[in-house]
Amino acid sequence: MTATIASLGLIGYLSFSTSLVLATPLSIPRSEQATFLLPLSHEPSISPFIAEHNGTIIELLNRYAPIVKLSVEEEYYPSSVEYMLPHYSFLENFHGEKHPANHTLLTPSSLDQLPLFGSGQFLSISEPHNPQPFLLSDESNYLYGPAGQKGGMKKDEKGRGKVEEPIYGFGVDMGRGIVDLWYWTFYPFNLGKSIGPFGILGNHVADWEHLRMRTVNGTPVSADFTTHNGGRFSAGTIRWEDVIKHDGRPVAYSAAGSHGIWNEPGDHIYADLAKVFRLVDVTDDDGALWDTKDLVVPVRYWDDSEHRRRLWHDGENSWLNFRGRYGNRGENDCWWHKLVGICQLVDAPPGPNRFFGITPDCIIAPLAPIYSTYNFYLSSPAIKYAEANEIGIVQVEQTCTRPKRNPDDDDDDDNSNEIDDYDEETMYDEDRLEIWTIKGLTDYKGPNKHTVTMDSCKGVQSAVRAYKISLCTIDGRCLTTSNDRKVCSYEKGKKGYKFGSAVNLEDIDDWRWTY
Numbered sequence: 358m359t360a361t362i363a364s365l366g367l368i369g370y371l372s373f374s375t376s377l378v379l380a381t382p383l384s385i386p387r388s389e390q391a392t393f394l395l396p397l398s399h400e401p402s403i404s405p406f407i408a409e410h411n412g413t414i415i416e417l418l419n420r421y422a423p424i425v426k427l428s429v430e431e432e433y434y435p436s437s438v439e440y441m442l443p444h445y446s447f448l449e450n451f452h453g454e455k456h457p458a459n460h461t462l463l464t465p466s467s468l469d470q471l472p473l474f475g476s477g478q479f480l481s482i483s484e485p486h487n488p489q490p491f492l493l494s495d496e497s498n499y500l501y502g503p504a505g506q507k508g509g510m511k512k513d514e515k516g517r518g519k520v521e522e523p524i525y526g527f528g529v530d531m532g533r534g535i536v537d538l539w540y541w542t543f544y545p546f547n548l549g550k551s552i553g554p555f556g557i558l559g560n561h562v563a564d565w566e567h568l569r570m571r572t573v574n575g576t577p578v579s580a581d582f583t584t585h586n587g588g589r590f591s592a593g594t595i596r597w598e599d600v601i602k603h604d605g606r607p608v609a610y611s612a613a614g615s616h617g618i619w620n621e622p623g624d625h626i627y628a629d630l631a632k633v634f635r636l637v638d639v640t641d642d643d644g645a646l647w648d649t650k651d652l653v654v655p656v657r658y659w660d661d662s663e664h665r666r667r668l669w670h671d672g673e674n675s676w677l678n679f680r681g682r683y684g685n686r687g688e689n690d691c692w693w694h695k696l697v698g699i700c701q702l703v704d705a706p707p708g709p710n711r712f713f714g715i716t717p718d719c720i721i722a723p724l725a726p727i728y729s730t731y732n733f734y735l736s737s738p739a740i741k742y743a744e745a746n747e748i749g750i751v752q753v754e755q756t757c758t759r760p761k762r763n764p765d766d767d768d769d770d771d772n773s774n775e776i777d778d779y780d781e782e783t784m785y786d787e788d789r790l791e792i793w794t795i796k797g798l799t800d801y802k803g804p805n806k807h808t809v810t811m812d813s814c815k816g817v818q819s820a821v822r823a824y825k826i827s828l829c830t831i832d833g834r835c836l837t838t839s840n841d842r843k844v845c846s847y848e849k850g851k852k853g854y855k856f857g858s859a860v861n862l863e864d865i866d867d868w869r870w871t872y
Contacts, residue, residue, distance in 0.1 A: 411657055413575075414528030418538055418655040421570055421577065422648075424603050425542065426622070427520065428613035429643035433546045433564075434502030435522045435616075438676060439465050441545050441563065441683070444499055445480040449686055455481075468676040475681030479705060482562055482685060487702055488548065489556050500546035500562070504645065518645030526655045529713045532662030533734070533865045538570040539658075540649070541709035543683075548614030549701070550636045555693050556701055559615070559636075562684025563705045566616045568609050571717055573865070580607050581718050584617030584627045584638060591627065592620045593718040594845055599852050606650070612638030634697065658713050663737065665714055677710045719845035722821075722862035729755055729859040730810045731797075731824055736867035740803055742828065742837070748801050749831035754794040756823040756841060757814030757858075761791055766817075792822075801828070813859035820856035821846060826868055839870040 427434070442463045448471075449455045458480075462470050471478065484497040492500060504510045504520050511519040527539040542565070549559030569581040580600050582592035601608040601621065610619045617638045619625050628636040656674055660666045670677040684705025691700035731753050735743065742748075797811035814821055823841035830836065844862065848855045 414530065414536055414657050415655045417536055417572055417575065418526040418528050418540075418653050419651075421538055421572070421606050422524065422526075422650045422653045423540055423568055423570075423607045423609050425520075425524075425609050425611050425618075425647040425649065426640075426642055427518075427611050427644040427647060428639055428641050430613035430639060430641075431611070431644050432501060432505060433544055433548055433614060433616075434504035434645070435520060435542055435544050435647065436502045437523050438525075438543055438683075440499075440503060441543075442468070442480075442676075444482055444484075444545075446483045447481050448475075448478045448681075449481050450477050450479070451686075453686075465673045465676045469678035470675075471679070471681070473680070475679045478681035479686050480563075480681060480683055486546065486562050486685065487560055489701065490551070502545055510645065513646065520645050520647040521652065522647065523652050523654045524647075524649040525709050526653045527658045527709070527713060528655065529658040530662045531714070532867060534574040535662075535865060536572050536575075537713065538572065539567055539709075539713055540570070540653070541565055541567045542611070542616065542618075543709075544616050547616060549703075550615070552634050552636075552697065555691075555697065558697070558699045558701055559703050560701055561687060561703050561705050563682075564616050565683070565706050565709055566611070566618050567709065568607065568618050569717070570607060577607075579717060579721060580620070582609060582618050582620040583718075584612070584619065584625070585615070591617075591718070592625070594721065595620050596721055596847065604650075610640035610642070611647075612640050613644075667710075670710075677708065679708055682707055716842060716866045719843040720862060720864050720866075721845050721847065722860040723849050724846050724855065724857040725813075725859040725861040727813060727859060728810050729795075729813055729821065730808065730861045731755070731864070732806055732808050732862065733826065733864040734806055734867050735804070736869035737804075738869055739828070739867070739872070742872040743801055743803075746828070746836055747830055748828045748836070750829040750833070751799050751801050751807050751809075752827040752829050752835055753797045753799070753809040753811065754825050754827070754838075755797070755811055755814070755821060756792065756794050756825075757819050758790050758792045758822045759814075759816060759818040759820060760789055762817075798829075815858070819858045821858065821860050824862070828872075837870070837872045839868055 442465070443460065445458050445463055447455050447458050462468060468475065485492065485494045486497060486500060492498070498506065503522065504518070511521065513519045525541040525543065527541070529537040529539065531537055544564040545562070547559070547561045547564035549557045552558045567583055569583065570577055571579045577597045579594050579597055581594050584591045610622050611617070612619065612625070615638060617627060619638060619640050622640045622642045625638045625640065626635050627638050654674070656670060656677065657668055659668060682705040685702070687703035688700040694700055795811050795814065797809040799807050799809045821844050823843050825839045825841045827835040827838040842864070844860060845854050846857050846860050847853065
């Protein structure tokens with residue numbers, strides 16, 4: 358009871374200010390980041406500089422509002438968060454303890470007033486929600502979304518279905534002119550995938566999916582199309598030249614039922630279960646259109662690129678402070694869980710206000726003819742570490758890879774970047790690859806740009822896959838090393854990506870990691 362009172366008192370203090378920040382440690386790798394962190398400090402965040410630039414970020418979010426093309430097979434349509442909140446009837450924690458919902462708090466302006474901002478809690482519904490293959494109760498029909506109700510689908514002038522629901526946009530100032538635009542879609546329900554004798558697996562109440570755009574000085578340079586948990590089965594980072602666009606805005610394709618975001622229509626493999634069952638997202642250009650122009654709910658993510666303190670939201674955006682899950686707990690006691698790692702019902706996802714201070718899925722670089730060149734910057738925390746530890750050298754490791762070869766295969770290197778039979782699936786299948794690194798050095802230059810030139814990846818079918826850096830002392834002791842940054846190479850003047858043995862990389866994302 359004391360903890361609850363204290364947390365509510367804290368919330369009262371926070372909601373008194375119109376703009377506050379949550380300090381978030383950003384030296385933690387993405388894989389180790391909690392989805393949400395409790396506030397470590399509270400201080401005003403809107404300085405005159407921030408207020409001046411806030412309008413620019415909001416304008417960018419509205420300017421590049423995406424067009425989402427839903428599948429003709431879609432049954433579970435998007436909605437607003439406000440649409441879903443009244444349907445939650447109880448809260449459940451990870452231990453299975455349940456409490457009736459206080460509906461006076463289940464509103465956009467009050468959701469964060471739950472104890473500890475809802476951390477560790479699942480907003481839960483009472484109605485049946487395990488379609489095998491259909492929802493069997495009329496009481497569950499709201500899970501189809503507003504457009505999925507009888508007479509709920511609007512039509513455009515050509516008779517095509519039209520969805521008009523909000524999309525939630527976060528603008529993230531990354532420094533050096535970079536503003537990342539994260540667009541999040543919400544659906545009341547996620548339909549899983551049919552897996553043979555196990556039925557439809559992976560169903561869950563509520564679904565959050567996202568598209569991320571990168572702009573530099575207001576100009577788009579790339580978009581990351583992400584499915585579910587991301588990873589190598591997602592479309593990943595696509596050059597802006599290769600993004601399908603309408604009216605200068607990105608077009609995204611939403612997978613039927615599971616709503617993963619893809620850059621083009623078709624069937625897309627996004628996961629392997631037990632290396633036997635491949636999960637496929639189905640997208641097409643025949644379903645309803647969701648043009649989010651004038652439907653973006655835009656917010657700024659943190660105060661600035663230097664301090665990176667997350668903003669506290671108030672008013673009708675207070676729900677963004679909620680740290681719980683937007684649907685029911687799942688199951689893990691099905692008999693096949695040990696075989697495929699998933700049951701028919703899985704945990705609902707957290708909300709969209711996650712950790713956004715990350716680089717794109719890959720760093721885009723043009724191919725180079727002979728040598729690789731890496732240009733990059735260190736973050737202010739890296740610089741402080743370097744100066745405290747007498748760092749004098751920065752080392753770059755270029756990761757090279759190629760398919761494993763037989764001992765009698767010809768390995769003459771003609772310095773060609775022509776790799777015609779080398780697909781991305783091979784590129785990241787460790788069992789089928791030879792992997793090695795090439796190292797290069799440069800003097801430590803503090804906040805200035807660092808440049809390292811090194812040999813290309815030698816050998817037939819060799820390709821650059823990633824790079825990382827280390828901070829080293831003058832005597833050659835490397836005290837700390839970053840994680841890899843994936844490299845996506847391309848040939849100038851041509852569409853798509855192309856693997857090659859050398860790149861000319863301009864990395865404008867500050868390097869930061871756990872030192």
